[in-house]
Amino acid sequence: MHDMTPRHRPSSERFPGLRRRGFLAASLGALALTGCGGSGDGGGADKGGGAPKRGGRLRAAFAGGGAGETLDPHLSNLFADVARAKALFDKLADYGADLSARPRLAEKWEPNKTLDRWRVTLREATFHDGEPVTAEDVLYSYRRIADPKQAFRAKASLEPIDLDASRATxxxxxEFVLKRPTAEFPNVMAAFGAYIVPEGAAQFDRKPVGSGPFRFVSFAPGRSAVFRRNDDYWDGAPHLDEIEFVTANEESARVNALLGGQVEYAHELNPTTARAHEGKGQIEIVRLRNSAMQAFCMKTDRPPFDDERVRQAFFLIADRAELVAGALSGAGEVGNDLFGKGYEYYADGLPQREQDLDKARALLKRAGAEDLRVTLDTSAVAAGFTEAASIFRDQARKAGVTVEVKMGSKDSYWSDILDGGTLCCYRSGAMPIEAHISQRLLTDSTTNATKWRHKDFDALYQQAQSTRDKAARAAVYERMQRRLYAEGGFLVWGFADWIIGTARTVRGVETDAPANTLDWARFDKVWLA
Known part of the structure; x- marks a missing residue:
């Protein structure tokens, strides 16, 4: 038995400055969370190197969700939720820095010849109560997530599995029985929110039991959560004695707490803050590259963007370097109208698209769209959106296009722009390119914001999923991306850095992991110097 008695005062008592700022809910918006992979213990604030040191408590400040927060890993929606969930629980697989699936609780996996049955072997691991992690726990977890009466985040990701036919062998x-060939089934196991819990577990906020690197100590929703090192963790005991997650919704509150020594880790800083403190010696700035796609979304099923020449003209209107410099304050890199730069299967052989206003005007003229007027929906819902809209409006004017910027509500923006309008600001967090295609670019995709619906494109996706040879499968994905590059509806102008601040005493924060991957917000490999 382990001592589960809370021994620490709530964070609001110890950090009054954070309490005064309030605990406003933070929305992920389209920065969808997925999984992760790989395991790193270097980089980040590890400027001096040296062997990891055991002991101490690290306090990490995240934006939270107020009194409605939960430790139920299947309900994880906010970044704070996911950070807490990965401290307490594990998935079968998770994503590496290139968004390929890496084994976690699953020691190995093997498909049959037709890719519609997968045999998964679990590693020897135990839950915090000493019970082994079994195949029945896995099936219970997935069936709980798939419950049609619930709204668990990973439900759509598990859709390819026939859970009635799947069984423990x-x-x-x-043995997972699938509804159709699925070459990228490891991505399903790594899906956001697909955590493994003990069979029968249903309540998680009082004494949650997982198999993760930390054990539960205390939880005050909207205030703090304290977890203690799991010495029996299958991947090696954490270096830290304890991790405390502190809620601080305003970025200024997180930064001030870091500068004041009240926390050692501050999540989600803006580029202006990073520039002000980088290299000054008081705190360390960690930049996670390629963490968020930044784009304009063109609806391909309605005028004027139902004409591919207009879409191609807009590709050529964009000055991507200017957008990155202005909208992201330089904290990112230019995009090339494709999702997933640097990720597995990314078509990096295509020429970098540059602004060409003369060619854009010629395309618009051939499309009969001279003097075009179009409304660009934007909102303060995500950093850089309003700035990007203003910059692009000025760029379009040089090509004879009038862009009218329309500000939308932060509360309803994502639902409003999914079906409405013709052009909007858009972003997405890290996920496999295959998942981006299946969730956003197939005829029946539920979040198909560009309304890209082409049966031949759907058929290529099914071909890729039915192709066992990885090189042959990669060739199909490249063919699909070339089509999107030529005539798709996403004008991907950049990829934003995700910025974290740490105290100078923090070591082992991984720098090569985009947000939403295993080594992002992962504290079992971090230590205090």
Whole structure:
């Protein structure tokens, strides 16, 4: 038995400055969370190197969700939720820095020849109560997530699995029966929110039991959560004695707490803050590259963007370097109208698209769209959106296009622009390119914001999923991306850095992991010097 008695005062008592700022809910918006992979213990604030040191408590400040927060890993929606969930729980697989699936609780996986059955072997791991992680726990977890009466985040990701037909073939082996060939089934196991919980577990906020690197100590929703090192963790005991997650919604509150020594880790800083403190010696700035796609979304099913020449003209209107410099304050890199720069299967052989106003005007003329007027929906819902809209409006004017910027509500923006309007600001967090295609670019995708609906494109996706040879599968994905590059509806102008601040005593923060990957917000490999 382990001592579960809370021994620490709530964070609002110890950090009054954070309490005064309030605990306003933070929305992920389109920065969808997914999984992760790989395991790193270098980089980030590890400027001096040296062997990891054991002991101490690290306090990490995240924006939170107020009194409605939960430790139920299947309900994780905010970044704070996911950071807490990965401290307490594990998934079968998770994403590496290139967004390929890496084994976690699953020691190995093997498909049949037709890719519609996968045999998964679990590693030897135990839950915090000492019970082994079994195949029945896995099936219970997935069936709980798939419950049609619930709204668990990973439900759509698990859709390819026939859970009625899937079964345990041993204590540590599961045979997953799929509804169709799925070459990228490891991505399903790594899906955001697909955590494994003990069979029968339903309540998680009082004494949650997982198999993760930390054990539960205390939880005050909207205030703090304290977890203690799990010495029996299958991937090696954490270096830290304890991790405390502190809620601080305003970026200024997180920064001030870091500068004042009240926390050692501050999540989600803006580029202006990073520039003000980088290299000054008081705190360390960690930039996670390629963490968020920044784009304009063109609706391909309605005028004027139902004409591919107009879409191609807009590709050529954009000055991507100017957008990155102005909208992201330089904290990012230019995009090339494709999702997933640097990720597995990314078509990096295509020429970098540059602004060409003369060619853009010629395309618009051939499309009969001279003197075009179009409304660009934007909102303060995400950093850089309003700035990007203003910059692009000025760029379009040089090509004879009038862009009218329309400000939308932060509360309803994502639902409003999913089906409405013709042109909007858009962003997405890290996920596999295959998941981006399946969730956003197939005819029946539920978040198909560009209304890209082409049966031949759907058929290529199914071909890729039915192709066992990885090189052949990569060739199909490249063919699909070339089509999107030529005539798609996403004008991807940049990829934003995700910025974290740490105290100078913090070591082992991974710098090569985009947000939403395993090594992002992962504290079992971090230590205090």
């Amino acid at each position: 041993g204590q540590r082996t599961v």
